[in-house]
Amino acid sequence: MTALASIESQDIAALMRDMGIKARKAALELAQVPAEPKEAALKAAAAKLRENADTILEANTKDMEAGRAKGLTAALLDRLALDSNRIEGIAKGIEAVAQLPDPVGRELARWSPEHNGLDIARVSVPLGVIGIIYESRPNVTADAGAMCIKSGNAAILRGGSESFHSSRAIFDCMVAGIREAGLPENALQMIPVTDRAAVGEMLKLSDYIDVIVPRGGKSLISRITDESRIPLFKHLEGLCHTYVHASADPQKAVDIVVNAKMRRVGICGATETILIDSSVAGRLLPRISEALVAKSCELRGDETAQAIDGRIKPATADDWVTEYLDAIVSIKVVSGVQEAVDHINTFGSHHTDAIVAENATATATFLNGVDSGIVIVNASTQFADGGEFGMGAEIGISTGKLHARGPVGVEQLTSYKYIVRGNGQTRP
Amino acid sequence: MTALASIESQDIAALMRDMGIKARKAALELAQVPAEPKEAALKAAAAKLRENADTILEANTKDMEAGRAKGLTAALLDRLALDSNRIEGIAKGIEAVAQLPDPVGRELARWSPEHNGLDIARVSVPLGVIGIIYESRPNVTADAGAMCIKSGNAAILRGGSESFHSSRAIFDCMVAGIREAGLPENALQMIPVTDRAAVGEMLKLSDYIDVIVPRGGKSLISRITDESRIPLFKHLEGLCHTYVHASADPQKAVDIVVNAKMRRVGICGATETILIDSSVAGRLLPRISEALVAKSCELRGDETAQAIDGRIKPATADDWVTEYLDAIVSIKVVSGVQEAVDHINTFGSHHTDAIVAENATATATFLNGVDSGIVIVNASTQFADGGEFGMGAEIGISTGKLHARGPVGVEQLTSYKYIVRGNGQTRP
Structure with a gap:
């Protein structure tokens, strides 16, 4: 021994x-x-x-x-x-x-x-x-x-x-x-x-x-x-996104985003970037910011996001590719589902990404378009876990495409x- | 162009x-x-x-x-x-x-x-x-x-x-x-x-x-x-075996072995080594040799095989690990199904291996024990092909265990x- x-x-x-x-x-x-x-x-x-x-x-x-x-x-x-x-x-x-x-x-x-x-x-x-x-x-x-x-x-x-x-x-x-x-x-x-x-x-x-x-x-x-x-x-990192579509139910959006980011900040399924449609950002982003700040989360965002909510600090290019594993989140205002999909496929880690939406067409575009092992609609990215999937146990989460994914x-x-x-x- | x-x-x-x-x-x-x-x-x-x-x-x-x-x-x-x-x-x-x-x-x-x-x-x-x-x-x-x-x-x-x-x-x-x-x-x-x-x-x-x-x-x-x-x-090679168990139907054994070796000698599913139980080798091996020689196949075997049939030349250690892709076959007399399984797992290429047998226990031991992508009972190894499997087309045959096998x-x-x-x- x-x-x-x-x-x-x-x-x-x-x-x-x-x-x-x-x-x-x-x-x-x-x-x-x-x-x-x-x-x-x-x-x-x-x-x-x-x-x-x-x-x-x-x-x-x-x-x-x-x-x-x-x-x-x-x-x-x-x-x-x-x-x-x-x-x-x-x-x-x-x-x-x-x-x-x-x-x-x-x-x-x-x-x-x-x-x-x-x-x-x-x-x-x-x-x-x-x-x-x-x-x-x-x-x-x-x-x-x-x-x-x-x-x-x-x-x-x-x-x-x-x-x-x-x-x-x-x-x-x-x-x-x-x-x-x-x-x-x-x-x-x-x-x-x-x-x-x-x-x-x-x-x-x-x-x-x-x-x-x-x-x-x-x-x-x-x-x-x-x-x-x-x-x-293996997965190298979990750079997960939660995207709030224009059709999102506001209360679901707030609850899901806060849970996805803050339930446990150190796990691979934690959301690191919030994407939100410009048409609802003015109304919804302050509610989301408020709830995150109440949990002591630091907010970093693009210029549009900063203009909407003064608590949001400037994000640099690094923020879109950083897995914080901490109480920090980056926020980007997007024009719609296609920009969200493109952002995720460009900057994400193919791990787990979610959309909050009630519109079926936008949801389908997101679920089909995002090239990640797990894509979620109307639930927290922190469900990315073999136990939550009902598999009994997991030995890890894979972002590779061969053999085992998720x-x-x-x-x-x-x-x-x-x-x-x-x-x-x-x-x- | x-x-x-x-x-x-x-x-x-x-x-x-x-x-x-x-x-x-x-x-x-x-x-x-x-x-x-x-x-x-x-x-x-x-x-x-x-x-x-x-x-x-x-x-x-x-x-x-x-x-x-x-x-x-x-x-x-x-x-x-x-x-x-x-x-x-x-x-x-x-x-x-x-x-x-x-x-x-x-x-x-x-x-x-x-x-x-x-x-x-x-x-x-x-x-x-x-x-x-x-x-x-x-x-x-x-x-x-x-x-x-x-x-x-x-x-x-x-x-x-x-x-x-x-x-x-x-x-x-x-x-x-x-x-x-x-x-x-x-x-x-x-x-x-x-x-x-x-x-x-x-x-x-x-x-x-x-x-x-x-x-x-x-x-x-x-x-x-x-x-x-x-x-x-990928597969590096197809070093395929056909094993004739003591319970084999003699005519099936002859037909399958000859087809497995000689139908086309240059393909990856062609049999390169014949294993045969000692209890039936004396009776069955001469029939198999006869049929192979009639198709101009060169025979190489261990000492027991040579003693049974004079047309069989001595095999060296290299023969058990050689993919001939030619009208040559190596022949080894074995004590039973476990020795056959061990030989295949030691010298084979995990591609395709067959047993000719009527006994259900021996068949199960072989099918479970052989660590190859395709294991066959009572048919030719030359069926190792996506078309024959009804897949319509194949891009290749894999001997790897991850994602795609066979x-x-x-x-x-x-x-x-x-x-x-x-x-x-x-x-x-």
């Missing part, structure tokens, strides 16, 4: 390769495991977590002490901190994933071409091996690990060095559950060293890892995007194969 | 970037286009192709003359050659794609989580911009171009230098059809220079191209895999977005 002493770089390369080989082997076995043992493994892991709560808290104390000594910010220390309530929450989270329908072995489509009489089925299978690279939250060890096991994937976990002992203690419980249910033990592995070089080596293992899920801040995601030869499920749940952690049944057919 | 003179490398970079920007813009427009104009554009393109058959044949004559002067092999010259029959075939192919159901705007799933009452729909959308890199066959210009337009994607085509004039003449017809139907003209672009540097620049355009489809031999695919920062739909048809050229409809919901 303790970190290996710092090791030589060629040893790290060998260590990572060895983990990759073990993971691939475990993945082939795990792909054959039916629903029940996977569910049993996760329930056992949750039980182990509760049984070993004291051990986990001791490990967490070590991390917290080291974190304070290193001068981590209060926000980082809060992400790192565990208590018995949080451990119970983690255990409940594992159990929730355990009870999801098995995403593997679903028949996604089945047909028989007339001209050859073959019976062709498209059936869901696990992706294979998933690499998870995360930062300070130790609960990701359990959340992401549980989702991988549930979907029949082997996983290689790489937690942040700040949470190393906490993550390791949680990991031990997960593996104990896996062992108890008779699943291949290497289905879940955690990198046993904190050296940053291990991440670099991990990103080269395209023969053994099918997809990497980076969980963390923009600098972590950027670095991984630049280095990785393995596909990623919240990535256990279904999105599967691929498919074609099973073709014949009765002796040869091809003419 | 002629190649630009060789241009400076910084000009190629600028040219490619400009094409990328134009393609992205066209893609956003094309994504909004309903089914009818896309169908009309393709039908018009087919008509233009027929009208301009003479121009295309003239261009092809230029390519053929240059090819002969360069000493291209007869096989390459045959791939390059067009005649009026082949042009009619290309036009018919475009019309077949035109008539496929529109893959865009399909509601893939729709549900409403109880706790928030949102109406969530997963709806298919185009991928965006697709890059096609191909070699000598000029018909790919039409086939791949038509599939991209049908699926609402903009495409950037890069044909082989040998077929430059032929491809360009076909391309002109495609663009004329697109223009006639009022679609954005830059929906289909073709790189106007033959410099190899253009491919390198194209592979860097990850901001503008969503996926690259390389069509060609192993060396082309390898080079693109190494260089590309853009995801690929034949890539127009459906696989789409992604999805979530459309969320609320009535004022804010998140608690």
Whole structure:
């Protein structure tokens, strides 16, 4: 349960390769495991977590002490901190994933071409091996690990060095559950060293890892995007917009904008830019500003917006491309839905964007035109979340267009194969 | 219609970037286009192709003359050659794609989580911009171009230098059809220079191209895999297996093996290795060998196989990992289905593998255990083809696990977005 002493770089390369080989082997076995043992493994892991709560808290104390000594910010220390309530929450989270329908072995489509009489089925299978690279939250060890096991994937976990002992203690419980249910033990592995070089080596293992899920801040995601030869499920940022159309119900507009911006300012689904039609801005923008200022939100806007409401400070070009993750919002007055769509497609991050409108034509133009994973009408952008989508759990949100887009749940952690049944057919 | 003179490398970079920007813009427009104009554009393109058959044949004559002067092999010259029959075939192919159901705007799933009452729909959308890199066959210009337009994607085509004039003449017809139907003209672009540097620049355009489809031999695919920062739909090779289980119907086994190996030896779905259970090898292998030798197939096998049939030459370790694409087959005697599965997962290319068996348990073990895009029971591996699958057309076959696996048809050229409809919901 303790970190290996710092090791030589060629040893790290060998260590990572060895983990990759073990993971691939475990993945082939795990792909054959039916629903029940996977569910049993996760329930056992949750039980182990509760049984070993004291051990986990001791490990967490070590991390917290080291974190304070290193001068981590209060926000980082809060992400790192565990208590018995949080451990119970983690255990409940594992159990929730355990009870999801098995995403593997679903028949996604089945047909028989007339001209050859073959019976062709498209059936869901696990992706294979998933690499998870995360930062300070130790609960990701359990959340992401549980989702991988549930979907029949082997996983290689790489937690942040700040949470190393906490993550390791949680990991031990997960593996104990896996062992108890008779699943291949290497289905879940955690990198046993904190050296940053291990991440670099991990990103080269395209023969053994099918997809990497980076969980963390923009600098972590950027670095991984630049280095990785393995596909990623990721979003670099959530530069989300809420657009208030001329036909918007005024009260809905105020409520939705305030919630979208201020419910939690630090999450990827938080709105960063408000777009509002010029024909209603004079009447509606002061109400929206008022409600945001009452929640201590700083307002920055274009000249038209500033002319309407003196509380709005000037926005620079940077404001349209900044994910504040803070109580700041940029405001732009637009001529109509097409300008809004163009602004979002030009400056947005293809994550989540909303329109507040009662007019069906404007709504359709927006929903079709905005090139984002999630487009919303008349609701808050903060609903961009696998739990809110009813997926049970999410391993992240993807802004990529390939394979998984939007919240990535256990279904999105599967691929498919074609099973073709014949009765002796040869091809003419 | 002629190649630009060789241009400076910084000009190629600028040219490619400009094409990328134009393609992205066209893609956003094309994504909004309903089914009818896309169908009309393709039908018009087919008509233009027929009208301009003479121009295309003239261009092809230029390519053929240059090819002969360069000493291209007869096989390459045959791939390059067009005649009026082949042009009619290309036009018919475009019309077949035109008539496929529109893959865009399909509601893939729709549900409403109880706790928030949102109406969530997963709806298919185009991928965006697709890059096609191909070699000598000029018909790919039409086939791949038509599939991209049908699926609402903009495409950037890069044909082989040998077929430059032929491809360009076909391309002109495609663009004329697109223009006639009022679609954005830059929906289909073709790189106007033959410099190899253009491919390198194209592979860097990850901001503008969503996926690259390389069509060609192993060396082309390898080079693109190494260089590309853009995801690929590809298979490096088709190292396909046919496994004859102890329970196989003997006649089916002979017919399927011979067809799987010898129907066409140069395609990716051709079987390269035969695996056969030791309990039936003594009785069945001589019949299989006899039938293959009668078709002039060279046989290479392990020691057990050689002992059973003297016509079988020794196989080396290389034989198990060689895609012959020729009238040669490797033969290995195995102890049963698990050894067959392990051999395929170790040495195969995750493309297409078949079992011949009447026993349901062995069949299930094989279908579940083999980690390939297509797994087949009691039929020839040469059915690995989008047309045979009833997809109408395929742009290629993918051995990757992300997004598209197996034949890539127009459906696989789409992604999805979530459309969320609320009535004022804010998140608690």
